[in-house]
Amino acid sequence: MTLKQKRDAAPAIGFSPLYQQVKSVLLQRLVDGVWVPGSLLPSEIQLAAEIGVSQGTVRKALDELAAENLLVRRQGRGTFVAEHDERRILFQFFKLVPDHGERRFPESAVLNVTVAPADAEESAALAIEPAAGVIRIRRLRALDGRPLILETLSLPQKVFAGLDRAEIPNNLYSLFASRYGITIARARERLKAVALSADDAAALSVATGTPALRIDRIALALDGMPVERRLSLCLTEEAHYLSDLR
Structure with missing residues (x-):
């Protein structure tokens, strides 16, 4: 089930911007160890298709996580989980x-x-x-x-x-x-x-x-x-x- 399907099926308890919901999904993967420090994340296109949102929404979520020093964006190489170097x-x-x-x-x-x-x-x-x-x-x-x-x-x-x-x-x-x-x-x-x-x-x-x-x-x-x-x-x-x- 995509994020959109889950959102449509669940009763509304509150509202947060879609990119914040995507950010929470990605953050939970870090918490669960799905992506370990130093690992390369799937591309924005892959994540967008998997979660069921636009590439722009995924990009905004990734940018916030990078601003919080949890991810590292490397031009031409992709997005990586930050390491405690x-x-x-x-x-x-x-x-x-x-x-x-x-x-x-x-x-x-x-x-x-x-x-x-x-x-x-x-x-x-x-x-x-x-x-x-x-x-x-x-x-x-x-x-x-x-x-x-x-x-x-x-x-x-x-x-x-x-x-x-x-x-x-x-x-x-x-x-x-x-x-x-x-x-x-x-x-x-x-x-x-x-x-x-x-x-x-x-x-x-x-x-x-x-x-x-x-x-x-x-x-x-x-x-x-x-x-x-x-x-x-x-x-x-x-x-x-x-x-x-x-």
Whole structure:
């Protein structure tokens, strides 16, 4: 049954533009893993015939997904599912930029990986049961060899089973996609100026009370499920937070 036949047969509950309905169909295929990161999508003509809409409607839906960094349009080659390569993460998710120099992907050094019951904040952020297991990854991130970020990541143990026993790569979002089939689609961040505690300052090799930018990020999968909470303490004496607003 085509999208049009389903729409005609179903009672009207609400209205959304046809291209948005097509977008939802295509997005569900990404969620279901029908198209994996890096794979080539069928042509616009093929998708239009399969779904039962015009090629222009499909094109508009694909353009929106590309604008959201979920698809990549390559001239003369087609449309591909976006991968979490370093360049994509750098411009979509990593916002700390040196004051003098180009935006670069940071190096990472894992300090420790532990498993523990979720605390109240983790439970709320990740929408999991109180005291459900979480994997906590604590690591330092550096630019030009200087540690600038102290991160604590909290991940639902049920979703990322075994990650606490695996090697932790610098590019975690690529691992999420390749090993667990989870693509990070977007994130919400809260920023606040703080003074570093003695332990956090020691990890960053600065004095207790040094000012830092605290970034509290919730990363969401394609289906909107929160799958990562990331607390980042960032030194900004020689770097700044850059956000492109559109």
